[in-house]
Amino acid sequence: MEGRGMLLKFKTQNRRESVPFLQPVEELPVYDLIVAGLGTAGVYAALTAAKQGLRVLGIEKLNCCGGTGTAGDVHGYYFGTPGGIYEELDEKVREMESDGYMPVVGLNPEAKKYVCEQALIDSKVEIHYESRVTGVLMEENTVCGIQWIENGEEKTALAKITLDCTGESGICDTIGCRMERGRAFDGQVQPYSVVQPEIVNGLVEFYHYLDCGYMDALDAGQYAKACVDAACLLHYNLEDYRTRRVLGISILLGLREGRRIVGEETVELQDYLEDRMTDHPAFYAYSNLDNHGRDLAFESEVLQDWLVASSLWGINISVPVPLGCCIPKGYEGILAAGRNISIGHDIASCVRQRRDMQKCGEAVGCAAALAIRKGISVREVPYEELKKQLLATGCLKKTDDSGIWDIEEGRWHRTAWLNEAGDIYQGLKSNRPGIAIWSAKRMGKCVEHKLEEWLSDSDRNVARNSALALGILGNRKALPALRCMAEERDSYVPKTSRKYNQLRGLSAVYLLGRLRDGEAVGILEKIMEHPEDNCGQEYQYDSFIRSQKEYGFQFFTHAVMALSRIAAAHPELSGEITGKIQEAMKGPFFESLLSDTSEDAIYISCVARNMRELIK
Ligand SMILES: Cc1cc2nc3c(=O)[nH]c(=O)nc-3n(C[C@H](O)[C@H](O)[C@H](O)COP(=O)(O)OP(=O)(O)OC[C@H]3O[C@@H](n4cnc5c(N)ncnc54)[C@H](O)[C@@H]3O)c2cc1C
Incomplete structure (x- = not known):
């Protein structure tokens, strides 16, 4: 029997193509789940589903697991929250480090590659490295499988659900899912970086990033030029070479943001700041709005209110992310996990840290497994069941909430917006007026007349910071x-x-x-x-x-x-x-x-x- 009216969708020279799929489907291998991209999120999605007894195929274009977090040499954790199955694997990585792997800041990427791969093999995930997804099989709006190139050969497999964990939404884009990229003003994303492993005071740090500006990673010319430019940087000849020496540059350019799907739900910064949040989170993201931008003038007004008018770059926010952000709008049989989920550009600088992307992978793997076992669409997965499983591993925690965090004298603590005019006055007077400025924005009319009064306050900081608060109002x-x-x-x-x-x-x-x-x-x-x-x-x-x-x-x-x-x-x-x-x-x-x-x-x-x- 031919492919039941299936279409093979693929892209050629940036054009979407679609042809009838004529191969008999009986000959094709069938999996419960295909995970495309065994990177930061993909590893944990595959592992979670396989541990629940599903038949999982993992397709990865590199020759290792872990993506940006291993091959890309970004192996330190920057915020995100603990919890979930990644912790057990990280513990094994640390054990290996004390067993002869090079001591590094963060987690040794070679050890992490090995531990992740071994965990996948132990859970019977079928791994195909050096395999690049090139096409998607579809029946109407349902994804039925994928095609990939491996060792010069085109291969095809069917699956009940396919996960797009490619970082750049390669699969979702191929099927025609709506995409977003970058900020509203000019479509630019957070800057890409060259990542350079260094020896600092005898310890290997794979932790130095040179932010280089804009680049569209999907434009082959731009990507190739950026690689050459990176290799030519004189930066590597550091003056203080006795204490700090560059070992080389990572084989991958550091891409902070790329194409994101438009999902059934989307998390936007404005909604978060105005307390419109989901009550059915699949995981929480926790970080500051770390967009590395020096070109803040081109960002949205809400982001500039936060970063430019209030200097709140260093305040951490905890953002609940629902499963709907991982479901491409209007499509069945497909989910996304990782930095390509449905989040606005403004908040993408928070919802991208590795711990949280690992949890995103786990949550999506868990939801896919529930849907497959119950024979239902992922949209119908009962939230309480998903939540129960995620609470059991710590991927979600009862204590998770959407609070804000501040650091004082080196210690992080939960903080809160102010809601009394007197407290706002004191805040505006202090050398840390940002929280008071934003609190005034939240209080709006209740405090506006006071701010107007304070414009002529004898304290210069009160008067001028009141003007900033009134400005964002x-x-x-x-x-x-x-x-x-x-x-x-x-x-x-x-x-x-x-x-x-x-x-x-x-x-x-x-x-x-x-x-x-x-x-x-x-x-x-x-x-x-x-x-x-x-x-x-x-x-x-x-x-x-x-x-x-x-x-x-x-x-x-x-x-x-x-x-x-x-x-x-x-x-x-x-x-x-x-x-x-x-x-x-x-x-x-x-x-x-x-x-x-x-x-x-x-x-x-x-x-x-x-x-x-x-x-x-
Ligand atoms: C420069 C830089 C510094 C950062 N610093 C930190 C930090 O200090 N701490 C922190 O927590 N986070 C940091 N981050 C963020 C974090 O590393 C990323 O957001 C996260 O790793 C992204 O995970 P992902 O799963 O979406 O993508 P990835 O980990 O990149 O995984 C995508 C995978 O898909 C594979 N793939 C792509 N296309 C295909 C295809 N067609 N077929 C098959 N496979 C494919 C890729 O090879 C890769 O393995 C940093 C990011 C960057 C770029």
Whole structure:
């Protein structure tokens, strides 16, 4: 019998193709579950399902398990929460480390590859390495199996459910599932990095990343160029080579974000911040919004309210993620796990850490197994049953909640938004005003009149931070103070976060644009024309602004974006503003960004090239 009206879907030169699948299906191997991509999430999805007695096939294009976390040399954990089946495997990795594997910061990637592979073999997962998924079998909107290339041969298998754990949603994209990529403004994703193993004081650290800017990993030309550029970086000849030596660069480029599916449910930052969250989480993600961005001016207003106006980069959030984020909208027989699930760009910088992606794999493997054993669609899996199983392994915990966390004097502690005007006043007065600024936004009308009053407070921090809070509330009474802060490039830097606190002058420039302030055009144009002015007068460089050029870059990009917003809201000003922006982008400062080939400037010159394309 032929393939029951099945279609084979594949992509060629970025075009989606579909042909009838004519091979007799009786000849094909049949699995319960196919896991495409045995990376960070895929390993745990395959393992969870196989441990429940399902017949599982794992297809991996590399020659090892673990993906970014092993072959990609990203083997340290950055936040995420403990719990779930990965912990037992990590324990084995640590045992191997004390048994002759090289001591490293984090988990030795070679040991982790071995432990993961052995666990899969012990659970009878059929592993096919050096195998690349090339096509998908479908009956109407149901995925029935996949095709892959292995050892020069095309192979096909059927499955009740297929998991797309490829990081870049290769399978979901092939079948035509709706995709999202990057931020709304220009579609760019979080910066990619070159990952470099180093010896630091005698210990191997595979933990140094050089953020290089934008790159579309699905564009073969861009990917190849990025690999060559990475290999050519002089960065590897570190000056302090006696204590710190680069051993090489990872075989994989570090991709923080790629194509994400549009799922039955989507987690967005705005919803989280406005307390609209799922009551049926499959796992929690826990981190700060670590988007590595230096080009924050191009991010959404909600993300800039958080990062630029409130300097809340260092506050950790705990985000419940429902199974619906892993179900491609409108399709059956397929799920996604890993960084490619249905989350908005703004929150993707939190929902991506390895611990949480491992838990995501476990949760999806568990849901798939339940659906297969019950003979139902994954949409019909009873949540209470899924929850019970996830609670049993610790993948979900009774104590999980959607709180926020702060660090003070080196200790993390749960914190809460303020809800009393008096507490907000004290917060605005302190050197860590971010929580108070955001709390004021949450309180809205209840505190707005107080903030207006505090604009003329004798304490400069209270007055100016009140203007920031009013700014993110959209209150135009903040404008005179904001204009003043922008004009003088207020050099105050709060200490709300452990890193990436924003100059108050920059926050003000952003907010003038957010409030579409036509009267600020002159001030903003001056900043755009002389972005490096005032630099160094009172300002101390830090890890966010490390040089005069970066200072200028921040003021330049924020001023351009503020002016663009104002131009869009004031058609009568748009001709003049557009002309000035075009002029500034031919000016010496912008040219110096474009032509800077030094490694320190690799990211910002990439942003400048992107700006030039956008303006064209
Ligand atoms: C530079 C960088 C630094 C980071 N730092 C940290 C950190 O310090 N701590 C932390 O917790 N997290 C960190 N992260 C985040 C974390 O590492 C990733 O988000 C996570 O590993 C992604 O898991 P994944 O399963 O989605 O993808 P991956 O682990 O990349 O797995 C995808 C797998 O699919 C395979 N694959 C792809 N296409 C195909 C195909 N067609 N056929 C077959 N197989 C295929 C790949 O080979 C790979 O094995 C970092 C990420 C980056 C890029």
